[in-house]
Amino acid sequence: MASNATLTSLAMLKVNIDRGRDYFEYLRPFILQVLIDHRPSPVTDLVVKEHLLNDFGLEIPLRAVQLVLRRLSKTHVLERLRGVYHIIGQIPDPSISTKKPEADRHINAVISGLLDFHHDGLSPISTEDEAIETLCMFLSEFSIPCIKAYLRGTTIPDIAKKQPNKMIFLSQYILHLQKNDPERFASFIVIVQGHMLANALLCPDLQNAPRSYQGVTFYFDTPLLVRFLRLEGEIKFLAVAELISLLKKLEARLAVFGHTSEELIGVIKGAAHHISSPDGQGSIVMEARRNGTTKSDLLLLAEKYNELLRDAGINIVDTPKYIEDHQIDEKVFEQVLDDEISYYNPRAKQYDVNSVRSIYVLRSGLSPLSLEKCKAVLVTSNFVFAKAAYQYGQNHEESREISSVITDFSLANMAWLKAPVGAPSLPVMEFLAYAYAALQPSRKLLEKFLMEIEKLEKIGTINQRDHQLLRSSSIAQEEIMRLTLGEEDALTPKTVLETLERVESEIKKEIMDELEKEEEKHKKTKEQMETARKERDILKKRIYWKCQKRAELCAKGMSAIISIILVTGFFVGQGMISTNMVIGLLLAASSLLFSVFSLIGMIWGANVSKLLRNIEDVCLKHFLKKESKDIGIDLNE
Numbered sequence: 001m002a003s004n005a006t007l008t009s010l011a012m013l014k015v016n017i018d019r020g021r022d023y024f025e026y027l028r029p030f031i032l033q034v035l036i037d038h039r040p041s042p043v044t045d046l047v048v049k050e051h052l053l054n055d056f057g058l059e060i061p062l063r064a065v066q067l068v069l070r071r072l073s074k075t076h077v078l079e080r081l082r083g084v085y086h087i088i089g090q091i092p093d094p095s096i097s098t099k100k101p102e103a104d105r106h107i108n109a110v111i112s113g114l115l116d117f118h119h120d121g122l123s124p125i126s127t128e129d130e131a132i133e134t135l136c137m138f139l140s141e142f143s144i145p146c147i148k149a150y151l152r153g154t155t156i157p158d159i160a161k162k163q164p165n166k167m168i169f170l171s172q173y174i175l176h177l178q179k180n181d182p183e184r185f186a187s188f189i190v191i192v193q194g195h196m197l198a199n200a201l202l203c204p205d206l207q208n209a210p211r212s213y214q215g216v217t218f219y220f221d222t223p224l225l226v227r228f229l230r231l232e233g234e235i236k237f238l239a240v241a242e243l244i245s246l247l248k249k250l251e252a253r254l255a256v257f258g259h260t261s262e263e264l265i266g267v268i269k270g271a272a273h274h275i276s277s278p279d280g281q282g283s284i285v286m287e288a289r290r291n292g293t294t295k296s297d298l299l300l301l302a303e304k305y306n307e308l309l310r311d312a313g314i315n316i317v318d319t320p321k322y323i324e325d326h327q328i329d330e331k332v333f334e335q336v337l338d339d340e341i342s343y344y345n346p347r348a349k350q351y352d353v354n355s356v357r358s359i360y361v362l363r364s365g366l367s368p369l370s371l372e373k374c375k376a377v378l379v380t381s382n383f384v385f386a387k388a389a390y391q392y393g394q395n396h397e398e399s400r401e402i403s404s405v406i407t408d409f410s411l412a413n414m415a416w417l418k419a420p421v422g423a424p425s426l427p428v429m430e431f432l433a434y435a436y437a438a439l440q441p442s443r444k445l446l447e448k449f450l451m452e453i454e455k456l457e458k459i460g461t462i463n464q465r466d467h468q469l470l471r472s473s474s475i476a477q478e479e480i481m482r483l484t485l486g487e488e489d490a491l492t493p494k495t496v497l498e499t500l501e502r503v504e505s506e507i508k509k510e511i512m513d514e515l516e517k518e519e520e521k522h523k524k525t526k527e528q529m530e531t532a533r534k535e536r537d538i539l540k541k542r543i544y545w546k547c548q549k550r551a552e553l554c555a556k557g558m559s560a561i562i563s564i565i566l567v568t569g570f571f572v573g574q575g576m577i578s579t580n581m582v583i584g585l586l587l588a589a590s591s592l593l594f595s596v597f598s599l600i601g602m603i604w605g606a607n608v609s610k611l612l613r614n615i616e617d618v619c620l621k622h623f624l625k626k627e628s629k630d631i632g633i634d635l636n637e
Contacts, residue, residue, distance in 0.1 A: 004107065004132050006057030010139070010194030011103035012096070027068050027201055029094030030056055035077075036091050042084035045069060064201045106187035110135065113184045117173045124166050124485060134166045139195045141167070142434070144202070144410045165485035171435035172482070178432060192427045193420070200417045210372045211418055213252035217362075220256055220314065221355060221380045222263045224408055227433075228312070229305060231268070231284045239426075239433035243412050244312055246423045250415055254314045257358055261316050263351045265302050272298035279471065283440060286474040319354065320361040356389055359404040368402045371414060378405045381437075386410075409434070439481050445488055449480055452496045461493070466500055475506045543631070547623035555616035 013026050034051040035043065045065040052060050069085055072078045077092070078085040114131045117123065125131050177185035220228075227236040228244070247254060256264075267284070272295045274280030275288050288298065306316060355378050368374035380386055389405035409430055416426050441449070450471065457467045470476045479499040484490035 004057075004128075005055065006136055007107045007132060007191055008100065008103045009056040009058050010198055011106045011190050012099045012194070013197045014190045014194035024064065024067055024071070024201065026197060027060065027064060028071070029096055029099075030058070031065070031068050031072070032077075032091055032094040033096045035087060036094075039087060042086055043069065043078060044084055058198065058201075060201055103190075106190045109184050109187040110191065113177065113181065114170070114173055117176060124163075124169050130166075134163070134170050135191070137163065138167055138170050139191070142192075142195060142199075142409055142413070142431070144199050144413055165487050168438055168481060168486045171438035174431065174435045175439075189428055189431075192431050196413050196416060196427055197420070199413050212250045213247065213372060213415070216372060216374060217253040217255050217376050218247060218411065219260070219355070219359070219376065219378045220254065221378055221382075221385075222260055222267060222351065223381045224379060225256065225260070225264050225305075225309070226267060226284065227381065229268075229301060229308065231271075231287060231301075233287055233436060235429070235436050236433045239412075239429035240408070241312075242423065242426045242429045243408060243415070244314070246412075246415050246419070246426060248313055249422065250418060254312075256309060256314055256316050257355060258316060258319045259351055259354050259358075261306070263348070264305065266347075268298055268302040268305070272302070277472075281446065281471075286477060289472065290474045320358045322357075322361075352385060356392075356404050363404075367400065371402055371406075371411075374402045377402070379408055379411055380405055381408050383407050439478070441477050441481055442486060445480070445484070445486060445491065446477070448488055448491055449476075449496070452491065452493060456493060456496060461497070462500060469503050469507075470496070470500055473503050475503050476500075479503065539631075543627050544624070547620055547627060550623050551616050551619035554619040555612050558615050559612045 009030065012029075030052060031048055034040075034048055034055060037055070038051055040047045040051075045062045048065050048069065049060055049062055052058050052065070069078060073080050073085060076089045077087070079088040080086075111128060111131045114125060114134070115128065125134055174185075174188065177188060224240055226232055228240045230237045244254060271280075271282060271284040271288065274282075275285055275293070275295050275298065284298075287293070309316065359376050359378050362376035363374065366373075366375060371377065378389075386403065386405045386407045390403040393403050394400055412426055412430050416423055453462065453467055453470045456462045457464065462470075476499050479502045480491065480495065483495050483498060
């Protein structure tokens, strides 16, 4: 049974992540502590495995225990005699006691936050044991299935019964931490990364695997491409984008089959045609409504999606032709799929069958023992599809060890184990994407919800507008998951009416928010205009006084020249002459100007002072006009 010790042990695994050791060295301190505390004689892998489960809550395969015991024997801690080990030397202190407090701090932060978290006073988790069990239940979902070399799906001991309502509640808690409590969220990620490291302990062969995926082509299926194109939200996009980035660094090739490309176009166009219809459902339609994506936006994306894939290094390749020697029994595989998956669209099943068939053709009779040697594999976000392909593949050499289909999380976990420090955010994105997906209503819950609103409209409890709101609003789906935690029995007419109330409240809130935003925008615009006006006035004032000073200097200079000419003209009138022809002409001109100015003064009362002011005004207008043209501001406003 999973316990607090399980979570603490996972957190302790993460504490050592940055020390550059291989992942089996992470198990060494736990085994050393078992040897110190219990001193078993003889030391067998089975005994150590039991102590690891009882003391640390970790279900470790015998092969992983054997590998670490073999390493310890090389350091003279153990000696192997007649097939069993005996303690012969001083056992070094593994420092478990120093690591445990830090691990406990992370665990306690997450658990206490989960116990305090609730919606409207309601929570399916009321005790610390329930919180621990729910966390372990959540982590156990993130195993690496579909690869036979992995002896168990998870190191977490078996949990009696999965409880979907608690998983949904925990997903709500995780997203709450991500948005509102970064410190506790970081503590949760410590546990997540510890679990991903623990997954490596399930497969001793992984230690000797190549450090890259050179020579392997990963073919993405349609749901993953939908996520990559941001059609299901930013978080799911980031998870796929982070995986793509890591795979490229590990030298993998990324591709899409031609028939998958065809299916993707159909999915996008189908969503586009239903985006405005009240009957439109599905994650793409709901996300589009949530983000204000239009029909034309989706149709444009359907035209240019190949460019986005190409830019990401994902090639669209022709679907392999049918080769009789490497074909699968499609009817048998279709039956396996029918047993596992309920398809909305029959064509989707045909595309899945074609994808699996294509992988078998590409492997061309290979029987790979590791992912790094499998040549081709399909990557899907659909765990049930991957499970069906694995089950079918157990009867075929080409995929008995390595399935033709693996989940994106399995691939992300295995790729991350090759370079955990080089992709620190990958676990965060993967778990957030899972949490978001968990909050989508199931097909059965959604069908029951639609039936309930039909009934309520028929009896007149809600009107046609209410009916359309409930069918088309993404808020409605979020609310029914919040109120029911995914349980069909919890969906009642009262639940539907509460959902409607929340939808209308959110719509009113959105309208008020929009009004407030508009008012705030208007206020900011006015403030900006006022600021700009003040700045313009300051600039105009500064330029005006600069031009005024220049005009004044210009007028004084010109007045000085005119004064000299007039004085010279006065003396010429008094009989001053010159024998020099040029000077004589200047004196004559001065005398003429003096006479003209005197005449104007007698008729209009002009004097030097008025002339000075007039010259100053003319200069000022000239300078202001020039500055206005240079800076583009009308200084005469």
